[in-house]
Amino acid sequence: MFMFRSRKSNLVKRAWKARKIGLALANDQQQLQRQAEQQLKAPAMQLLRRLTESQLELLVAALESGGAEPGECVLVPRNGESEGGSGGVGGRGVDGMASPHSSANNNHHSNGEVLAPVPPPPPPPHLLMMWLWRWPDLFHQHQLSSHHQLSYQPEPPSAALIQSLPCCAARNDHVYVCANPYHWARLLLTESPPPPYSRFNVDLLRPEDAAPSEDLESQETGGTYQYCSYSTNGPGTNPWCQVAYWEGRVRVGRLYPVRTPSLNIMGDIPHGEGLCLASLTAGPDYAPTEQSKKTKEKIGLGLVLYQEGGGVWVYNRSDIPLFVNSPTLDGGIHPRSSFNVHKLPPGHLINIFDYDKARLYQKLPLHPDLVHEGPIDQNSVRVSFAKGWGRNYHRQEITECPCWLEILLVPVR
Numbered sequence: 498m499f500m501f502r503s504r505k506s507n508l509v510k511r512a513w514k515a516r517k518i519g520l521a522l523a524n525d526q527q528q529l530q531r532q533a534e535q536q537l538k539a540p541a542m543q544l545l546r547r548l549t550e551s552q553l554e555l556l557v558a559a560l561e562s563g564g565a566e567p568g569e570c571v572l573v574p575r576n577g578e579s580e581g582g583s584g585g586v587g588g589r590g591v592d593g594m595a596s597p598h599s600s601a602n603n604n605h606h607s608n609g610e611v612l613a614p615v616p617p618p619p620p621p622p623h624l625l626m627m628w629l630w631r632w633p634d635l636f637h638q639h640q641l642s643s644h645h646q647l648s649y650q651p652e653p654p655s656a657a658l659i660q661s662l663p664c665c666a667a668r669n670d671h672v673y674v675c676a677n678p679y680h681w682a683r684l685l686l687t688e689s690p691p692p693p694y695s696r697f698n699v700d701l702l703r704p705e706d707a708a709p710s711e712d713l714e715s716q717e718t719g720g721t722y723q724y725c726s727y728s729t730n731g732p733g734t735n736p737w738c739q740v741a742y743w744e745g746r747v748r749v750g751r752l753y754p755v756r757t758p759s760l761n762i763m764g765d766i767p768h769g770e771g772l773c774l775a776s777l778t779a780g781p782d783y784a785p786t787e788q789s790k791k792t793k794e795k796i797g798l799g800l801v802l803y804q805e806g807g808g809v810w811v812y813n814r815s816d817i818p819l820f821v822n823s824p825t826l827d828g829g830i831h832p833r834s835s836f837n838v839h840k841l842p843p844g845h846l847i848n849i850f851d852y853d854k855a856r857l858y859q860k861l862p863l864h865p866d867l868v869h870e871g872p873i874d875q876n877s878v879r880v881s882f883a884k885g886w887g888r889n890y891h892r893q894e895i896t897e898c899p900c901w902l903e904i905l906l907v908p909v910r
Contacts, residue, residue: 508553509545515560516629534629541629544573544622544676556677560630564679564814565768565798570666572673573622623676627659631678632844658684660846662812663759663803682812682846687826687839737804741903742777744789746896750777752905759803762902764796764815774799774900792883792899800880801846802904809850809906811880813841820885821847822895823878825854838887849878852909859909878904 516534548556548571555568620628628635661668665680675681736754740762743749753772761771774793778785785793798814813819819841826849827837841847859875881901886892895901 505546505550505553508550508557509542511557512545512553512560512630513542515557517631517633537625537629541625544625547573559677559679567664567679568677570675570680571677572667572670573676575621575670575672575674621674623674623678623681624659626676627678627681631681632683658686660684662801662846663805683842683844685839685841685845685847687847735907737907738802738809739905740772740802741905742774743896743901743903744785744793744899749774749783750780753777755802758805759801761799761801761814763799764793766797768798768814786899789899796882796900807852808848809878809904810846811841811849812846813843815882816843817883818842819883820881820898821849821878822887823849824858824875825849825851836887838885838889840885849880849904850876850906855909874905876906876908878906880904 545553552571556571558566559568624635659681660683661675662680662682665675665677667673667675667680734756736756738755740753740755740760741748742753761769763769763771763773765773765775767773774796778793795817796815797817800814800819801810801812803810803812811819811821821839821841822836826839826847839847855875879895879901881895881898883900884890884892884898886895886898892898
């Protein structure tokens with residue numbers, strides 16, 4: 498029993514040591530967060546001690562690897578209470594909301610005496626884990642959500658959103674929630690300008706029953722690749738996209754067909770299953786530029802590309818920003834002088850392609866300026882590692898970026 502307790506205690510200490518409070522923040526923000534850390538240390542330690550030894554081992558491996566080994570889910574009751582008890586972390590109700598009859602909402606004694614204000618209870622367990630061990634600036638955010646809406650609001654309104662990742666098996670669990678902070682990502686919100694629907698015949702916007710196109714075409718290579726019609730029946734079926742890796746104007750390696758719902762794309766060292774870019778550059782004729790070599794060394798864990806809910810998503814696992822351009826993020830196809838490139842920070846995810854929007858945009862006439870810009874691929878998304886391009890950057894073309902991906906989606910109709 499003594500050895501069991503000492504090992505579990507050691508795991509709790511290792512987990513606590515891995516927290517990220519105060520990193521890369523201004524001094525005043527660090528002071529504020531350290532004050533909050535002291536207030537939340539007791540419920541955080543209580544949460545850690547409630548975990549089993551196997552759960553702690555999974556959690557510590559994820560925390561100490563920085564997400565390189567995200568591991569399995571660490572399940573805790575969604576309401577933050579221990580099983581069979583009502584005195585869990587923070588004493589909150591479902592999804593972390595304080596009970597309307599709790600002391601946090603009642604500062605009057607039964608005899609009418611006004612009591613001192615009671616500090617608000619801590620956030621739900623999974624949000625507590627994310628704030629202490631992943632994103633210290635979540636303390637200043639309010640609108641937190643996953644595919645299930647969460648409701649913790651410690652600060653005035655801001656723009657942060659949280660969403661669970663495909664690796665999380667508890668995404669649809671209404672009883673338990675995953676407290677592994679590396680099973681979550683911050684959602685990058687973008688504002689896509691709406692297409693000018695009023696300028697066109699309404700008949701153009703009616704959905705069609707025609708089958709999707711069977712061609713995937715890279716506008717950079719000009720090659721066409723034949724496939725069967727689009728299918729979402731899971732792994733082992735026809736590819737739903739292909740990935741091309743580029744260094745500047747040179748495509749490196751073969752096109753990589755994606756048949757599984759999600760794909761990890763990594764740099765030099767494999768981290769789990771997926772596409773390791775180093776495997777594409779192993780040929781004797783590969784001659785990278787110095788800038789490409791330096792950029793590729795920074796890719797690290799890379800990104801996760803996955804298809805879900807009528808769209809395609811990218812999650813940034815690396816320590817460098819990604820830069821994304823997509824027709825459905827831009828409100829349709831635009832001339833090169835006016836398209837948008839979106840910066841995706843580490844730990845964030847973005848919906849890079851929306852199939853419903855794509856169906857609508859493809860029915861609209863192209864901008865007159867696009868006639869002179871060569872072939873247009875309305876199903877292609879471009880992702881650059883570390884370097885941006887376009888009107889807000891000194892690199893005007895994606896082909897000036899040292900390392901980038903071309904994601905060729907099966908066209909939809």
